[in-house]
Amino acid sequence: MDQVITETKTNAAPSITPDQLDMLVEEADRAKMKAYAPYSKFRVGAALLAEDGTIYSGANVENSSYGLTVCAERSTIFHAVSNGVRAFQAIVVTTDISESFVYPCGACRQVMSEFGNFDVYCLRPNGKVSRTTLADLIPFAFSPSDLSKGQ
Amino acid sequence: MDQVITETKTNAAPSITPDQLDMLVEEADRAKMKAYAPYSKFRVGAALLAEDGTIYSGANVENSSYGLTVCAERSTIFHAVSNGVRAFQAIVVTTDISESFVYPCGACRQVMSEFGNFDVYCLRPNGKVSRTTLADLIPFAFSPSDLSKGQ
């Protein structure tokens, strides 16, 4: 099914084609099925397109000590970075929530922004998509250059 | 010393008076002196004004396993919430960086936004202050209501 971008929360132009979006949505949906979410029952999947064209995917992994839970977005980017990738074009995030769009949590925004700015697509199960960017999601981000100034 | 608000990154009106800001800055500076930052050498202090007028403060506490480090903003809000407080007016964050403003990381934005919207003041050692709000720092925040929709 072709995805429909029904909301745009950024002034930037899209970084990927509709075909690439379809492919990422498929991967994110597949990843969601494998989420380990026994505590929240809130399954999330993500698919990340690297600059070199490779796609990485991941799901949320919860823990009985809630604070050790990881979201799908971070799970995915940790996997990609562990493979030596440091530059990205877009991430797609999918949940089971139909009635509204759900955007990444602040921790995931921070972890993704360590690797620059890229597109973020949030997907509802009914195929609706909201498009934005990391720069829009975490303005004035705390960044590697801030850290070095303080040292 | 009276603080000078030299930058404003929000359309909202200030939530506190100049005298309250001075008091919070003093507390945040005092907390910064007690930071445990042997790894980054990056000391941060924070002071948080609750709706009931009480002030809570905290500093960053690092760990040899970097991922277990907590920032000053979270250290402070955890302390306040542990005391039963759930509503806040403003937080002041202070570092040792003079050349630019440093804003809270994404994890701290998320943790603070669990308790609604309030003013965020970022302070440079030279007395310059940037004023913004949580709502501006974490637009489309993932929130308690999102979680319940997914369950």
Added chain:
Amino acid sequence: MDQVITETKTNAAPSITPDQLDMLVEEADRAKMKAYAPYSKFRVGAALLAEDGTIYSGANVENSSYGLTVCAERSTIFHAVSNGVRAFQAIVVTTDISESFVYPCGACRQVMSEFGNFDVYCLRPNGKVSRTTLADLIPFAFSPSDLSKGQ
């Protein structure tokens, strides 16, 4: 009520007196009442005795993004360290679980062990107490000295 140490999971001698234990239990129970645990409904309180005799307390503070939750033990030690304290005698942890003892999660063990070894008392609501130490709870701990070797 005098606490009864019904289990001992360490070979080390107790670091505190029965009166000190009673005082810490009272503080931990009081902190538990203020826990912010809307997601797990699992309230935890902690009280920490510093080497200088001061007592710090805290509770768990959860987040709609589960991974940003903090446990009572970390909440408490972050508060104490933010106050400049770096050396501790004992921590008491209390929950609502009667049927068995609950020990700190791995993240809390790591954060506490950054500041050396001290006694850990886990309390059931029925007054039963299990006594152990951090060194017993996190053998071969990853420590500040490990980090410096790698750098």
Added chain:
Amino acid sequence: MDQVITETKTNAAPSITPDQLDMLVEEADRAKMKAYAPYSKFRVGAALLAEDGTIYSGANVENSSYGLTVCAERSTIFHAVSNGVRAFQAIVVTTDISESFVYPCGACRQVMSEFGNFDVYCLRPNGKVSRTTLADLIPFAFSPSDLSKGQ
């Protein structure tokens, strides 16, 4: 090169063969090369053998906000669990530290123990290996069953 198990910190019998250990060490070393560790300069790699025979690997991924850093062990297990795997035989962890063994941090012990008990092999660059188990590294672990008792 065949690995030599020079230290054993558990009473349990090994869960894998020397050939399997060699294979895991190779994968963990390869992963270490891709670590993103600009802040600590402390590179770590891990390789995880699932019950079904598949191997997953990962490295540490740091963040300018130190608290959002993930260790190699967690990076690896998040990747495996995101692939639907829930049962494991052994993990190998490798660093650049020759003079002593380095064991997983408390957060990683907790995250791994969510999925039961398995062997942990810590490797020095000189080929020396220390063998232990999760059950030995995190005694009286906080577990899924504890959480459900409190609810």
